């Protein structure tokens with residue numbers, strides 16, 4: 001097999017791995033302490049209920065009221081006490097959109113950080129393209145046989161009521177954090193920027209439960225999302241997770257995927273996670289200072305060997321090469337420092353020169369077809385992208401090659417966003433709905 005990406009394996013293996021990951025978000029309630037319950041798999045993210053003396057606290061509220069109502073109903077078999085407080089770990093839509101389903105007529109306090117809402121940071125000006133890329137990353141339009149999952153979430157979630165149950169925060173957690181008692185439960189809010197700048201984690205000192213929000217889930221973290229995100233502060237993310245490890249929790253409740261039980265396992269997972277992020281950051285920075293380009297580094301940087309087999313660091317959602325590129329661009333912007341790339345050839349002119357080099361358009365087209373036959377899918381894609389620019393190129397054929405190569409790559413991927421993106425893009429090209437600009 002000609003593999004180019006490090007999350008590409010034999011198709012059977014990729015599928016088996018993704019199917020196994022499915023267990024991380026199968027629907028159910030997990031009792032993580034005598035008075036703490038986590039609902040997994042009711043939508044993409046988790047929601048938790050902490051039961052106190054005269055009421056309960058809800059941490060995160062899913063994506064919309066429909067899925068939230070199902071989780072709320074499932075919680076009711078453990079407690080029917082009224083909701084005294086809601087906590088948003090951060091402002092991503094899959095954690096805040098279903099609040100109304102938990103509260104009925106009550107209006108509890110709603111806790112969030114001072115920076116709540118700063119999560120996205122990507123300018124609204126590019127929303128049209130962001131939406132397209134979001135649909136691809138999550139495979140929202142894939143057919144059931146094409147769907148696997150989203151890496152840290154199931155594929156088929158109820159999304160049409162997005163944000164309809166959102167209730168705005170009423171209590172601001174300051175940068176110094178907050179320790180308080182709600183419904184008789186001692187609870188601590190700690191600021192922890194990471195996946196988002198507005199993130200915090202929750203510590204229950206009596207129960208020794210730590211609710212991590214999205215700074216931890218069972219997958220290498222999504223330090224960059226291919227749907228398009230502003231730079232996520234990777235170093236802060238690593239530091240926030242290291243801070244969580246210091247609590248030595250008995251149970252770690254992630255923002256997505258199954259809780260990790262047991263002090264040793266939970267603490268080790270947090271330490272490893274922090275180290276993994278830090279290592280990718282440090283290797284990238286060292287490479288940058290040695291004058292290496294993002295293309296080189298994306299292939300060179302690897303997780304330290306002792307972390308490669310940790311189940312919570314497999315790249316089902318985040319990807320090391322994508323993280324490397326994000327760190328590069330986040331620290332230095334787009335330019336790789338090589339004067340050759342200051343003013344690269346216009347794509348059309350480059351395609352013409354590549355065709356000349358190959359011995360003409362016909363020969364280049366032969367090479368493209370042969371790459372596909374050899375299942376050298378990445379090379380087939382790159383050649384198809386040249387052929388499409390040629391005035392005498394067979395665009396129809398190039399498009400067909402691209403579609404087949406994308407599906408070939410998708411089958412090998414256990415990184416869910418990559419897999420979903422390849423498949424979705426292939427379908428869009430095939431449907432003819434994608435304008436020439438995209439091809």
Ligand SMILES: [Zn+2]
Nearest residue numbers: 045092094214
């Ligand atoms: Zn989330």
